[in-house]
Amino acid sequence: MKKVISVFLSVLMIFSLVSVGVSAAEKEELKITVANDLHYNKHRAEEASGKYASADYGHVSGNGQLWVEATLIIDTFFAEFLQSDSDILLIPGDLVDRGTDAEHQEFSEKLAELEAKGKTVYVVPGNHDYYGGISPEQFASYYNAFGYDEAIAKDESSASYVAELGDGYRLLAVDSCLPGDGISGIDEERKAWIEEQAQQAQQDGKKLISMMHHNMLNHFIFGDILHPGGFVNSEIGLPELYALYNVKYTLTGHTHAHDIKAYTGANGVTIYDILTSSLNLYPLPYRTIVLGDEAVIRTEIIETVDMTSKQGIISDNCYALATEDFQAYALECARYGLDATIDSYVSASKIKSLLKLDEEKDADVCAIIDRVVPRFAELLDTPMYIKDAQGGKSLEAYADALNLDFTETDIKTFKELGSFFYQCYVEGDENYGLFSAEYILLTASLTVILNQVLAEVTAEDYTKLLNFLIDYFNLKSIDSVNAYAGDAISRIKGIDLFVSALGSSILLYFTTDDLPADNNTTLPGYAEPAVDESSLSIFDRIVNFFLNLFNTILRIFGVGK
Secondary structure, eight states: OHHHHHHHHHHHHHHHHHHHHHHHHHTSOEEEEEOBOOOBOHHHHHHTTTTSTTSSSTTSOTTSOOSTTHHHHHHHHHHHHHHSSOOEEEEESOOBSSOOHHHHHHHHHHHHHHHHTTOEEEEEOOGGGGTTOOOHHHHHHHTIIIIITTOSEEOTTSSOEEEEEETTEEEEEEOOBOTTTOSBOOOHHHHHHHHHHHHHHHHTTOEEEEEESSBSSOOSTTHHHHSTTOBOOGGGOHHHHHHHTTOOEEEEOSSOOOEEEEEEOTTSOEEEEEEOOBTTSTTOEEEEEEESSEEEEEEEEOOOOOOGGGBTTBOHHHHHHHHHOHHHHHHHHHHHHHHHHHHHHOSHHHHHHHTTOOTTTTHHHHHHHHHHHHHHHHHHTSBSSGGGOSTTOOHHHHHHHTTOOOOOOSOOBHHHHHHHHHHHHHHSOOBOOTTSHHHHHHHHHHHHHHHHHTTTSOHHHHHHHHHHHHHHTTOTTOOOOGGGOSSHHHHHHHHHHHHHHHIIIIIHHHHBOOSSOSSSEEEEOOOOOOOOGGGSOHHHHHHHHHHHHHHHHHHHTTOOO
16 A cells, blocks of 8 residues: 555656646746837938938938938847847837838848847738738738748738747737728727637637737827827727736837836736837837746847948938937937927917817817917927027016016927927836926926917907817816906916816826836736646646645645645
8 A cells, every 4th residue: 555655646746846847847938029110111211312411300200210220220229139138029010111012022031131040030010011002911921931930820811920939928919900001900800810819828828928010008198189090999999808818918019109008907907018119219229028927128229320321321410420429319310300290280280180170160269270370380489598589589588477487497499398208208217297397397388388379369269269178188177267368367377277287187198107117117927827627638637637636635634725
């Protein structure tokens, strides 16, 4: 009898050791690198020769991306990735800029060089990848070696697929685009395919990581206005589906910001949308993620780029700065791009379009906007401080006349202040609270500008426009400003109320970050998935049987829990 028990215990110990060994293997760390919105376009850089040489920053894109330098930045990033201890690179879309066959051919060859040197690359299409009119099948053909050839499942109607990452992780690569129009395009059919893959991963005991180009969660307070089509259509309910199946991390891009948003489903499971900014937009970021018991996320940046080949293509001033301090140069390009973007938005027609105004139904408000926008545009470029003003016109001088305190900073204009805060948001980890000098200046200068803009309108138009904006922004803390439409002192009180309410609901959104942190953070790991016994092999079932039996015996004798 003792021999039988001894043999039984020996076998059990062997099974236990094997089981422990399997568990330990599954808990090994997996390190991946994520880069986004590379917008490869060799020809755009070549076209810039001589075209922009007369203007310092005329070669910069409208959103501040470094088009001319993009290929150099990509090459620098690839060199850094090859030197890293990360074996896997994920690129969630906008691999190329114009979506032409030539771009896709050239970029796929560059990715092949990475794999030839021992790295593994997985891609999924973005809206720019379809701009040339290629189909999902053509995209998958160009990038067959980068996810599609080793896929364990593919979606028939899109360029979506599933692949094994190793160490118990599985990649769900979702094509979130409708080819040709650049907006999110997940329909019910694709959602059903996604759910099928999530169910299969759960049955297989795999931890599922998703990547798609468009944001799964809305990272912007007015994302549907500022970035129409920028995030997955909310009516499809993808976040709740991901929470249901514990798809913990989703890697996204498209909106060129560095941000992490959390969503907690009805089942209490929290998932994360990890948005990575464009590689060729300041500060030229990419992420490394170490997956183990937790997800340790770090942001890396491209510090320097060899600009020798761009001498004579960009201006001498730009070349000198880029050679001396490439990060400083990239920041100046970003600021130029943001200024250009603000200018493009400050027109009566654009503002009416953003506010979704109808020229007939909203004729009164449209007429007021037509009248006040030119003055608004002028004030955006008015010097912030008296010391910088010519002819005495400055926002500080207007503030003095209203007895408003004006905080001293290095900001030159309100447009520059707006660019500053938006850039902080793009970079992530923004932290300019209610008592920061920059935030106080923001509210004071906005009060001054609105007061100046509305100074010459009638009391009726004053109340009509402000009440419209109160309703539009859903500023529930203000009932109306009808009582403040009288003299200049009353009007400034009404504007101050409006700006204060706007600050609490909108301005703080761009000035103060919420958790989790955007750049460097540690997120909770995957909860142990429930094991479906029917999906286990006979060997695994035997191991589980003996482990359960052993634990039962221990509990009987008061040893176990």
